[in-house]
Amino acid sequence: MARLVIVSNRVPVPAKKREQQAGGLAVVLEEALKGDVLWFGWSGRRSAEASAEPVFATRGSTTFATIDLSEADYRDYYAGFANRSLWPLLHYRTGLVAFLRDEYQGYRATNRKFAAALMPLLRPDDIIWIHDYHLIPLGHYLRELGCRQKIGFFLHIPFPPLSVFDILPPARELIGDLATYDVVGFQTHEDRDNFQGCAGRLLAGEQRAHAVSASVAIPVGIDGKAFAQMAKTSRMTAESHRLKHSLVGRKLIIGADRLDYSKGLPQRFEAYSELLETHAQYREKVSFLQIAPRSREDVSEYRDLKRSLDRLTGKINGKFAEFDWVPLRYMTHGLSRKLLAGFFRMAAIGLVTPLRDGMNLVAMEYIAAQDPEDPGVLVLSRFAGAAASLDAALVVNPFDTSAVAEAIHQGLMMPKEERRARWLSLMDRIEQDSAASWCRRFLARLSDTKLRAVS
Structure with a gap:
């Protein structure tokens, strides 16, 4: 059976499994964590320099691999573009959007670092499931490094219509990043339709057709x-x-x-x-x-x-x-x-x-x-x-x-x-619409996709 690789901005600390706040990602992914799983992401720690080598921990059949961020990475990737640009934009709060080109470049650079740290850990038959707005370009950088495994992405927050999303200067590039994935999941039909509208206007040809066909609405739930x-x-x-x-x-x-x-x-x-x-x-x-x-x-x-x-x-x-x-x-x-x-x-x-x-x-x-x-x-x-x-x-x-x-x-x-x-x-x-149903439906859709050629 293929191993599932989960990638998220933060990785839950194994010792605190039962102390999650209501509605945490670890809660809804509990069904997916029952098999052979690698969970990769940021440790939550910051240091003068980003760590290149992951630190590992295990709980049951799940291996957790984390890397630290440098202060510069945290400033540009997390506090900067992810939470001062993307978060307000995707929640329709255009008046709160603050865009700095340097923060955006830092956001992409950190995603590139994530990809470089993750690639050596991958097995040929892995299925990769990337989560949320922090990591939109990650699939693109994994493909650049030669990743041929199936890669899915799920956005846990809203996705706005073109009239809102296009306010962001790199809107076209980010939509192109999402078109890299084999499956792109959204919470609601409205979010999926908004994404398809953006892809229809900002992309062209085969990339546009794939983005539209690969997008699905599968709501998250609880047990x-x-x-x-x-x-x-x-x-x-x-x-x-x-x-x-x-x-x-x-x-x-x-x-x-x-x-x-x-x-x-x-x-x-x-x-x-x-x-x-x-x-x-x-x-x-x-x-x-x-x-x-x-x-x-x-x-x-x-x-x-x-x-x-x-x-x-x-x-x-x-x-x-x-x-x-x-x-x-x-x-x-x-x-x-x-x-x-x-x-x-x-x-x-x-x-x-x-x-x-x-x-x-x-x-x-x-x-x-x-x-x-x-x-x-x-x-x-x-x-x-x-x-x-x-x-x-x-x-x-x-x-x-x-x-x-x-x-x-x-x-x-x-x-x-x-x-x-x-x-x-x-x-x-x-x-x-339980958490287990959400996991099964998304992973079934991802497993059923055909492997795409890496250019």
Whole structure:
């Protein structure tokens, strides 16, 4: 049987397998990790010079191979082009796109280094699966080095239409990079169609035809049953008991997102404030817990976002708090996936309201965590990829804070019978579009492709 080679920007540390945050790549790839696997990528460490030789670790039948980045590589490849150019662009945030030619060249140079470090590790019959926007050119550089194995690519975040993507000066080159892959996977049909539209305009001839035919929409999922069992068990932990005790009978509203401007957190806070303003009956009757682990703190937009949320938290609590009630609990450090599962289970409302998101597995995890006999209600952004299948949630436009406030009100007032009916429909879709299904479908498509000649 062919070995699977997974390539991602970061590689999970084997010793911390069970401490992933909700929705991590390691979670959704767990099905793929059951066979003979090599997982290659960045160690997360930075040094004066990039390491040329990988460091290896093993867990079961999986071998992890990591390399360090130099400070210059990190600055240009990761903090620079990947997260100051590609990330905002692919999330439709054109006003936040910052493009520097030197950072783009550094992004390509680092991808070339990844390819050079990976090539000696490859076997002739390997199947290579590359993940996400950090590594778009990697397949191109592997082909340049003579790689003849099948190579697939999956984009976990959105892909915008031509009118947005073409803003980026190297748009044509990046689309050409994606056309190098045997299969290019996207979360939704909209993302795939947007890519095909870009390929149709920016590429020509055989390259264009291949890019269109090789692109597929296969949504990522979770193992709903396993997460449900985790939530049921975690409900009994000391931390869950502490949270329940602190609520003093109040209904819990919960959000769990990385601290990122794509997640719509300022708009969510404003919607909660409007709920308390327009529906005074919820004052002292609900508690909103927002978990938002800090990330990319060396990017100015993320520091600005934290300051904005700090101010909003103070404003809301200053306006509505009582001596024995804090309306908004806001924390910027992460919790383990297991602990979050227990917290989700006791929450009456799950708020998942990104301004744009590839899929958003937290939405699925919230649903899977619920007590089937008395489930909570998911308020979900229409701009999350998950909304395409989780249409039994209360789907909202996150830019309309009044509509989000009303959806929270509707969820809090919803009869148990309706909540159960919605939950059953949502859980059925989660079990259909599972992580295992995603892995099997993508790898089957990649395995079925014919080997392409390397020019």
